[in-house]
Amino acid sequence: MLETRGLCKSFGALEVAREIDFRLERGARHALIGPNGAGKTTFVNLLTGVLLPSRGNVLLEGEDVTTLAQAKRVKRGIARTFQINQLFRGLTVQENLCIAVSERLGVGGAMLRPAGKRADVIDEASRLMEILKLGEDAGRRVVELPYGRQRLVELAIALGLNPRVLLLDEPAAGIPSAESHILLDAIATLPKDIAVLIIEHDMDLVFRFADRITVLVSGAIFAEGTPAEIAANREVRAVYLGSALDA
Amino acid sequence: MIAATQLARRHRFRWWELLPWVAGIAVFFAFPNYLSFATQVLITILFALSLDLVLGYAGIVTLGHAAFFGAGAYTVGMLAMHWGWHEPFSGLLAAALVAAVIGFASGMVLLRTHGLTLLMLTLCTMTLLEQAANMSAAWTGGFDGMPGLSFSKILGLFGFDALYFRSQYLYALATLFLCFVVVRMLVYSSFGQSLTGVRENLLRMHAIGAPVRTRQVLAYTVSAALAGVAGALFTQANGYVNLAVLGLERSAGVMIVLILGGYGRLYGAFVGATAYMVLEHTLAKAYPTAWQLGLGLTLIAVALFARNGVIGIADSLRRRLEGSAR
Numbered sequence: 001m002l003e004t005r006g007l008c009k010s011f012g013a014l015e016v017a018r019e020i021d022f023r024l025e026r027g028a029r030h031a032l033i034g035p036n037g038a039g040k041t042t043f044v045n046l047l048t049g050v051l052l053p054s055r056g057n058v059l060l061e062g063e064d065v066t067t068l069a070q071a072k073r074v075k076r077g078i079a080r081t082f083q084i085n086q087l088f089r090g091l092t093v094q095e096n097l098c099i100a101v102s103e104r105l106g107v108g109g110a111m112l113r114p115a116g117k118r119a120d121v122i123d124e125a126s127r128l129m130e131i132l133k134l135g136e137d138a139g140r141r142v143v144e145l146p147y148g149r150q151r152l153v154e155l156a157i158a159l160g161l162n163p164r165v166l167l168l169d170e171p172a173a174g175i176p177s178a179e180s181h182i183l184l185d186a187i188a189t190l191p192k193d194i195a196v197l198i199i200e201h202d203m204d205l206v207f208r209f210a211d212r213i214t215v216l217v218s219g220a221i222f223a224e225g226t227p228a229e230i231a232a233n234r235e236v237r238a239v240y241l242g243s244a245l246d247a
Numbered sequence: 248m249i250a251a252t253q254l255a256r257r258h259r260f261r262w263w264e265l266l267p268w269v270a271g272i273a274v275f276f277a278f279p280n281y282l283s284f285a286t287q288v289l290i291t292i293l294f295a296l297s298l299d300l301v302l303g304y305a306g307i308v309t310l311g312h313a314a315f316f317g318a319g320a321y322t323v324g325m326l327a328m329h330w331g332w333h334e335p336f337s338g339l340l341a342a343a344l345v346a347a348v349i350g351f352a353s354g355m356v357l358l359r360t361h362g363l364t365l366l367m368l369t370l371c372t373m374t375l376l377e378q379a380a381n382m383s384a385a386w387t388g389g390f391d392g393m394p395g396l397s398f399s400k401i402l403g404l405f406g407f408d409a410l411y412f413r414s415q416y417l418y419a420l421a422t423l424f425l426c427f428v429v430v431r432m433l434v435y436s437s438f439g440q441s442l443t444g445v446r447e448n449l450l451r452m453h454a455i456g457a458p459v460r461t462r463q464v465l466a467y468t469v470s471a472a473l474a475g476v477a478g479a480l481f482t483q484a485n486g487y488v489n490l491a492v493l494g495l496e497r498s499a500g501v502m503i504v505l506i507l508g509g510y511g512r513l514y515g516a517f518v519g520a521t522a523y524m525v526l527e528h529t530l531a532k533a534y535p536t537a538w539q540l541g542l543g544l545t546l547i548a549v550a551l552f553a554r555n556g557v558i559g560i561a562d563s564l565r566r567r568l569e570g571s572a573r
Contacts, residue, residue: 048454074456086454088447094254099444100455102437108457109465111438114258118437122254139253161455 001026001195002047002078002165007056009046009219016042017053018220024165028195031210033203035239039219040199041083044167047197048080049073060165074103077164081154081171083199089143093134093153096142097125100160128156131189133182148175155186166190168198172205184209207231215239258435267517271420275413282412288524289419290480295504295516296423296430297473302502303511304434305466306446307358310498311369312474314353314376315346317493319475322346324393324488325386333399335407335483339422342479343472349376350471354464361449370495377493392489396482407483415484422480426473433469434513442466446511507549509556518557 002024009017016039024030032040045051047058049070057066060076068076088096098115101124102108115121129135132152142150151174158166168187172180187196187209200206206213206227213230215223223236230236274285294316301307319342326332326341357368380387387393400406405414433439441462444452452459482488491497500523508519526545530538553560 050453070453071456071458074454080454082450082454086448086451088444088451090447091443095440095443098254099440099452102440103455103457107437108441109438109462111433111436113437114432114435115437115440116255116258116435121437157451157455 001028001061002197003059003062004047005057005059007043007046007058008054009042009051010054016219017046018218020056020216020219020221022214022221024195024197026195027192028197029209029211030195030197031206031213032197032199032216033201033206033213034216034222038216040216041169042219043216044080044169044197044199047167048078074161077162078167079158079161079163079165080167081158081169083169083173085147085150085154087142087150087153087157090141092139092141093129093145093156094122094125094138096153097128097156097160098122100157101125101128104161124160128160131159132156132186148179151175152179152182152186155183159186159190164194166194166196168196168200170199170201172200172202180205267514268420268424271423275416275420279413282416284524284528286412286416286419286484287481288520289416289423290477290484291501291504291520291524292516293419293423293426293480294474294477294501295508295520296427297470297477298501298505299510299513299516300430300433300442300470300473301467302505303515304439304446305442305463306449307463307467308362308366309369310366310495310502311371311373312470312501313493313495313497314369314373315350315471315474316478316481316497316501317373317376317380318346318349318471319343319478320482320488320492321380321387321478322475323398323479323482324396327396327398328388328393329386333397335398335401335418338398338483339476339479342475344475346475346478347468347472350474351464351468354467354471358460358463358467370498373493373495373498377490380493381490388489390490392487394487394489396486396488398483398486407486409486412484419480419484422476426476429469430473431513438462438465443511503546505556507546507556509558509562512556512558512562515556515558522557 004020004022007017007020020043032043034040042051046053049068053066057064059065060078065073065076088099098121101121102118105121107118107121129138132155134152134156137145137149142153151171155171171183175183190196198209210227213225213227214221215230215236217239222239223230223233275282278285298312301309322342322345323338326338332338353372357365357372360368381389398407401414401418407414441457444457445459445462449459478492481492504519504523505515507523508515508517527542530541534541549556555562
């Protein structure tokens with residue numbers, strides 16, 4: 001569904017992505033792991049169009065989208081969450097979701113009809129809040145919410161775009177363990193045809209979630225396989241997993 | 248569910264929204280000797296309202312908004328002076344159109360930038376227009392401007408009188424009302440909601456697939472048109488136009504008005520313009536040589552203790568009351 005071929009990105013002499021050949025299949029639950037500075041977020045930025053590659057291609061369902069603007073990739077079904085929350089902090093949870101849903105439904109630029117009369121938008125926002133158990137915070141401004149709840153809003157916004165490819169950059173970071181099941185439940189209930197790529201440092205979550213794992217080291221793919229294969233890979237254990245798995 | 252209901256009702260008119268208009272009509276009867284001053288307040292409110300759309304809602308910081316005010320002011324002035332076009336309403340429309348075209352053209356270029364670069368470029372645009380007006384003396388009157396302009400009667404009935412501002416005041420009030428209805432409709436629409444998204448988080452707006460620059464340029468253009476109408480009203484009401492309409496003082500002044508009243512709050516322009524101009528008028532009368540000191544101290548106090556302006560204080564109080572009621 002989403003594929004990269006020989007993807008490279010350099011900032012001057014610094015190579016942050018090197019010849020990345022990657023495939024995210026339809027309906028995949030794929031994890032991208034690697035030590036800090038491995039280039040995971042850069043890779044997501046290349047997939048979403050925030051950054052343009054120095055070389056190589058990004059293909060969505062076989063179509064080259066390498067030079068397509070970020071907004072247009074979103075319209076084609078690529079949605080993401082950010083490592084650090086990127087929300088409309090001064091607005092309520094419901095407003096955050098309504099803005100995202102309005103864009104998806106193509107009514108974000110409508111000038112004549114009040115936003116409050118968009119029942120389709122409001123209903124969809126309510127449905128998302130229900131999925132992520134955000135209903136009681138609907139009228140609260142995002143800035144007033146604990147960080148963990150804000151992470152759920154971040155995910156709700158991405159889901160509100162009705163994605164075909166969902167890229168989750170450390171979605172569980174900052175969510176208290178008592179609430180992490182809400183996030184996992186939400187991901188588990190996603191339609192099976194949505195491809196999900198998750199970047200995560202929590203290995204428990206990665207091994208519970210993923211049916212395939214890619215290990216990125218120094219901007220290049222170091223290993224790829226099923227969770228069992230990655231767990232058994234001695235080199236991966238040496239460069240990254242080591243203590244986490246031994247423990 | 249409560250939040251959904253609140254959102255669904257947010258655009259509805261509330262009783263207190265009548266107050267500015269009731270006050271506006273009351274001023275007409277209660278202060279007949281101050282209608283010239285009151286007309287300037289109304290024009291400043293409209294100008295501040297136009298700035299609020301870009302600064303308060305879309306988060307576009309500009310120091311050159313007087314460019315559009317001036318464009319509107321000079322448009323009606325030049326139409327009257329050189330083409331004998333004295334009809335007021337069509338003059339307003341022409342001014343809005345000219346200012347919108349300038350807003351669209353400059354917005355397409357300037358809004359590729361942001362932060363200090365944008366601030367400087369807006370300032371430069373205004374200065375360029377000011378200098379163009381200064382150098383085109385044959386058309387604009389240059390440094391002296393265009394004094395003694397005359398305009399036809401409003402609806403063929405009510406003439407502009409330079410001594411008694413009765414017609415001017417009601418005309419300005421009606422124009423402000425119509426423009427306010429447009430701005431109100433915009434800010435409560437999905438478009439307005441997306442503008443607040445642009446203000447709050449540009450990165451997130453890109454990430455949800457919004458055509459951010461198109462929205463910004465559109466808001467900038469509408470705002471420019473409204474500022475142009477304010478400028479046109481200024482020329483029509485006063486019967487003259489000069490380079491002061493394109494100056495930094497006017498741009499900075501309207502920004503101060505909005506900060507004082509509270510930006511991004513629709514009624515901040517009303518409160519800010521009234522408070523600023525009444526304060527200025529009162530202080531200038533009481534302390535002719537040191538009135539700016541009092542104004543400066545007031546602004547420092549607002550900047551320190553009421554960062555969201557006078558309307559922000561009211562909002563904070565309301566939130567506290569709601570919080571203690573829970």
